[in-house]
Amino acid sequence: MAAIYRRPGRRFHLLTRPTPRNPVTDKPYAPTLRVRYDETDQMGVVYHGNYLKYFEVGRTELMRHLGFPYSEMERRGALLVVVEANCRYRDSARYDDVLRIETAGTCPSPLRIRFHYRVVREADDVIVADGWTDLACLDRDRRLRRLPPEVREGLERFELSVEELV
Amino acid sequence: MAAIYRRPGRRFHLLTRPTPRNPVTDKPYAPTLRVRYDETDQMGVVYHGNYLKYFEVGRTELMRHLGFPYSEMERRGALLVVVEANCRYRDSARYDDVLRIETAGTCPSPLRIRFHYRVVREADDVIVADGWTDLACLDRDRRLRRLPPEVREGLERFELSVEELV
């Protein structure tokens, strides 16, 4: 069962704002990706479960642009694990479409990050899906630990874009 | 980032109820599956995005047991598409674990089904993840249509188990 829903007669949520940019480097932090053939299903559109992988691409690149790549965090013993995920499907994406993954994060507590995502089709700036994931931070022994403070501070600098995304 | 969260010091949600059974055939409708190697990630547990695939196995088998296999529905021009999905991760599943996918469905409107899921590790009856998906029904031209009435009626017979699942 695919993610292909569209209200008949009109398009959803045309975006007019530009891609969010990193306020420090002024580079856009929203990565783009091209839909691969294996990511489609027999309805001819992207299989709905694959959007959680796209969300992960979004937060990976956001964290890299903030200066703490997740691969580095994991090596240092701060593992982020997903505790809840939510995705709303608004339109369908197809093979070879270029998608832009807009991401912003908040830290509602010292133990948790919430990332918000919008998956936008580059060709017409239509939102294909949006959603959020809550992540907790674990140490090497898989026990809950506080988020590294520089991660929290980095994400707080993006709070405005979070407001825009929600 | 994996789905591996567990509160330190105690286990989550021990199940004591038996597997739900089909009230007509008295066969259990909860399929089991074995975690495949490719479904793990470098944290050593099932990648969180794969639970949406397990949910789909659950609703596929529920619908088959109710007498309307989804492959048949699709051939007849009633396509189910996911409009929203939610998953909470409560424990981690590992390679070669046998998981039981418990599923129940409700029809909040003639246009929509909500399925609820519990992914349970067979070895110790611990809930690994639970969640829900909302699906809409489309015709061959991808327009919204009403659910086939027999599907609605079949699901309504399971309402009690829905109450148990939520």
Place this chain on the structure above:
Amino acid sequence: MAAIYRRPGRRFHLLTRPTPRNPVTDKPYAPTLRVRYDETDQMGVVYHGNYLKYFEVGRTELMRHLGFPYSEMERRGALLVVVEANCRYRDSARYDDVLRIETAGTCPSPLRIRFHYRVVREADDVIVADGWTDLACLDRDRRLRRLPPEVREGLERFELSVEELV
């Protein structure tokens, strides 16, 4: 690009032999699986890359039936890694098809296993794909090591069925 090839005008390789059986327990060791929706692509058939996952299901169950589950081997420090894989696509499999994964193994050297596979559609016993994978055995430090002797001996008991499969 899907795996859907069929010579026009005739079917491939009708199987007439029964499913291979474990000579010790007389249980069939060929697992079956049902094609999941996410495993299809926009051609309406199973994406060709997914057959390598099906092959892995085949060798996992063969090794379990021989008495040394791979999950146990890995815990004891004998890791099997794929060094080469080959797959020929003969017909297409579709969503909800039941597939039987027939597997046999040989040990051409003390350092290497070759598994042979046939993916057969249960409904009509037609071979959908076949192929092989070569695996090497590593220790915990990722250095080449000899295969555990009981694994070699167990596989040798299946040599006849290897002859049948190739």
Place this chain on the structure above:
Amino acid sequence: MAAIYRRPGRRFHLLTRPTPRNPVTDKPYAPTLRVRYDETDQMGVVYHGNYLKYFEVGRTELMRHLGFPYSEMERRGALLVVVEANCRYRDSARYDDVLRIETAGTCPSPLRIRFHYRVVREADDVIVADGWTDLACLDRDRRLRRLPPEVREGLERFELSVEELV
């Protein structure tokens, strides 16, 4: 079981040649991609089956650079289906690694394309995997047809780079 093999004591196949370039546009046609978290498995490296997806990224981008995007070919009724695939694993790739997919194609007959691939880790120019796939061309009714002549001619212009790749 992962694709992680490396001969102890030395590295494999250091590449010294530059990335192949499109002789017409002089742009490199070798796309790069970053390994996603879901593409790893519990051995901590890319799952071996995922290289067939990377190969597909390679031939998709090669065909786009030659001027006939595969999405366009499929819309016009020339479907490419994989009839055989082969992959040798030479080293392991890890989460967040950037990989370059070098691709070249030949047409051994008017009915078939063979693509050759090398997956190279950008950081140190080491070949992680290489292989090939044979593809046949089908029409909308899934019957064998000849390749569009412009595709054959386009690929022939790359024959030299094929020689380099094999």
